[in-house]
Amino acid sequence: MSGTIDEPLHAPYDARVARRLLMFLIPYRRRVAAALVLLLALAAIAAFQPYLVKVAIDSHIATGDLAGLYGIALLYLGLLVLELGVAYGETYLTAWVGQRAMHDLREQLFERLQRLPVAFFDRQPIGRLVTRVTSDVEVLNELFSSGVVAVLSDGLMLVAIAIMMFAVNTELAIITLLVVPLVLAISFPLRRRMRDAQREIRRQLARLNAYLQERVSGLVVVQLFRQERASADEFAGINREHQAAQLESVHYYALFYPLIELVGALAVALIVWYGGGEILRGALTFGALVAFLQYAQKFFRPIRDLAEKYNLLQAAMASGERLITLLDEPLPPTPIRDGRQLPQPRGEIVFDDVWFRYVSDPWVLRGVSFGVRRGEKLALVGPTGSGKTTCASLLCGFYEPTKGRVLLDGLDVREYPRAELSRRVGLVLQDVFLFSRPVADNVHLDSASVDEREVAAALAAIGADGFVTELPDGANTEVGERGRSLSTGQKQLVAFARVLAHDPPVLVLDEATSSVDSASEALIEQAIGQLMTDRSSIVIAHRLSTIRRVDQIVVVHKGTVCERGTHQQLLAREGVYARLYELQFADQEGRSRRLAGEPT
Template identity: 35%
Template sequence: MAKKEDNQKSKRHLKRFYYTVDQAIEKPFNWKQIWRLLVYLKPYTKTYLLGAIIAMIVSTAIRLAVPILISKAAIDIAIANKDTSLLINLVIVIAVLYLLSYVANYFRIKWVNLLGQNVIYDLRQHLFTHVQGLSHRFFDSRSAGSILVRIMNDTNSLQELFSNGIINLLMDIATLLGIVTILFVLSPKLALAVMVVLPLMFYVTSVLRRKIRRSWQDVRIQQSRMNSHLNESIQGIRITQSFTQEKENTEFFDGLNTDTFKAWLNATKKSAMFRPFVEMSNAVGTVILIAYGAHLIIGNDILPGTFVAFAFYLGMFWDPISRLGQMYNQLLVAMASSERIFEYLDESPNVDEIENAYEFEEMKGHIEFDDVQFSYDQERIALHEVSLEMNAGQTIALVGHTGSGKSTIANLISRFYDPTKGAVKIDGHNLREVSLNSLRRHISVVLQDTFIFSGTIMENIRFGRPDASDEEVIEAAKVVGADDFIQRLANGYETEVEERGNILSAGERQLLSFARALLANPSIIILDEATASIDTETEVKIQAALRRLLKGRTAIIIAHRLSTIREADNIFVLEHGKILENGSHDQLMELKGEYYELVRSQFQMLDAI
């Protein structure tokens, strides 16, 4: 029964999801968005784009000229007058023209593909670079899967537009205008007769295009949902297996997969109606051409060559119309994708830099919070008008229950967020007036859940300082006690670690993060529950390494395990975003306040164990 209710909730959620998207589908065509997208063509206009346009003009002109040569010159003159030499010359000319058309098409296809690939490369690079520079608030409200879909799927969906769409659009418009002009020059009566079906065709195809547009929107929506779920499922596979939810997860994926399958079937079924209708219009035009054209020939209103020319051009006429319909769909796809891309590109970092921001050449590490208030959202205040001072070179500990504001203080020091009120200063400089790169270059952060990148052990330690030598990397690993386990690995420092360092234990990954932080040689180091994943034996082993790591640096240690902070110069005890008390371990124990109770309760838990 509960499972049935869950499925009903899921269906209700999907209805809400589809309703929102359907409203978006009905939005008017946004030409500004398309023009903004076309700006990415600018660096290649004088090379690939111009070359492709010239090649397109040459091939289109040849396509339009050949039927005239065949019908008027070959049939009405050479064949009618039995002029063999003229006929041979025409055959040679037409053969040369087709060869020239082949060369022009070769370069057109080559240049438009180079154009498309370069534009997509630039767009994806721009989007990724911009997203990397956004503030933490941006990532707090979005899943990694949804960001991945926009950087990959939405940019890829523009591939066809830039590779073929733009040039094909110009080529098809030029072809249609050329054909219509030639037909009316040859015979206005016959031209009007064969085009009588056009108004009906445009009406029906416009209705079809709207339906096709909606159906392909549904396909992209379903694909985005499935990609997001896949990303989450792969990243969370251990949790899925730990709670034995493989069956439920598979059933959920089956639902997404089925929805995607049905969306594709629906879209392809509607798209399949378009081409046959164009062909039917072509058939009607051909019937009119044969019937009315024969009548005009009999009445000597047109020559047989004109009739043949009409047959050629009528065969060429409907393909561009069909492609223009597809091009319209491409533009709709491009508009939808570009809106999603530009939504991210229009995001400004919440933490931004002022002009001529101060650059830290050297940093002593004196930290000051001046009446700082901060909230992640309007409903919950994380820090309440906190004022504190951390002297350069001191080891500062932040303790308190979960949600007391410890990590928030660390985030404000690194300027991942700006305070809602008050100021955070380092060496007397308000962080709002400081260059982000110069600030974070002097700060190293070691988290409880450390991130290990795909690559070698050597590359992971060197991540924070790419120019470090191999000897410096090895020395940093030795200092924090990581060298022992690294040497035991199959290839030592050249051992490849998979994504997130899954071949290493939690403690080994933490030791690597210590080595990475030490190698960066920061002025301020933040250890956010950094020893929580390390067993007691390993913790004792790295205490001496930590003393060397922290020596001469301002260190902020966030820890629930209070035994790790006994030697801190100053301990701040927080509760609900406020500082309750501060002092050294001995001072706070004598005070017998909140810190004393925290220590006592922790030792009681150990005694109970």
């Protein structure tokens, strides 16, 4: 089973990825600068506090200067309050910038996703793209707050503390720093194991999510085929592995933090042992020793954090890399024609020796040629998988022919700007897609050219007004995700009304193969007639009634046009069409006669 997160090992710092992601901070550079200044202030304040303690002990407590001690205490308190304020400002600013940058990144990603060619989505599982836009974007925040800010802040803190330690007592400072190699010796091997454990957790989580998603969306099949037991067992297995990965990670963290604490304690012991001796020899003041103990404590936290930040950065870089790949995904080339150079919309279509394959698979279309004159109606028929929907996709510009041309009003469809092509060619897909919005919204789709009256007129002309008025809120009724509160036939009618309202000169209709009850069937037949009126039409036909309306029939078989003509001509040939007719349409004959009121 393939996870939705494939995570190759990544360098903790990739200059290219970092640079691209940090570009998102540029609009907020003033606030970033302000946050950095606050960081500097925080480091200085933190490094200064133990020094105050030293002064308090050595200059005031030891000498019995109570008044001076009050002054120092007040100063210390003031510093604490200042530290609180600065820390608040720094945290808020950092989070603010991180959130804004993530917001911008998500916006850019969505924008790019919407404009990518349809072919891109043939190669990408939807779940993976959703992960990109949601969780991978968090990395920008992580890179910023845990990467840039944290590393800087920890680094500043270490430098500031080291400076103060050396200022107070050089020998003790060197002794404290002696344990640093020990910290590194512990961190490095553990850090790698912690990282691997984290990666395994993410992998297992992706598996868990993918399985859950598939089983929930396929619940009907699960229940229908009594798969509950098997699903539960399989899920239990994945769940167990996820838990094992979590526990492994917990194990390393549980080991890491106490070990670092231990080293910190060792440093304290060294300071007390050596410093105590120095005090007895009179070479060190008592206040300096206390200050050092505080410095040691403050010194080990950033060191410990840095090891963890390293892992975070590594994961962030991997996510960042994926995001950038998506942001750099090439858009379809924009044709450089302006409106004046486009031909008048007439509704003439020519397929000129069109060859096409999806990826590197075998040819799906092999030299398909046919033409539709203004106002003419053409039916594409053929066995399943013969390439009919592919022809429709090529005319709509979703894919480009590998060889040959598709012309609309004499101009290659590749030369049309996207928006213009959509205005000229109306498409109804085999499986209708409705948005979880009101019926009326699904008809006008926020197009400025379609007003409320036209929506109502389109619904009425299609014959959808009957069921729409019966909905609880009429045309303002929400249709649910993918339009699931409507029946298949009703959804089709809404999709028809959508095309009718936008009134394109060319109609491409990929008839649904699923059959509906005979009352709806009559409505849909009528609606299709209405749609095709005064419009050049290419219909991928599954209904006899539709076949009867067209001027010519083109039979597609294994990606080539094998027969063409009228219904009668093709029947007389007794070829592919005649066989197809026997299989697909003959049983509709009786029913359609009854519907039309003809004697059977």
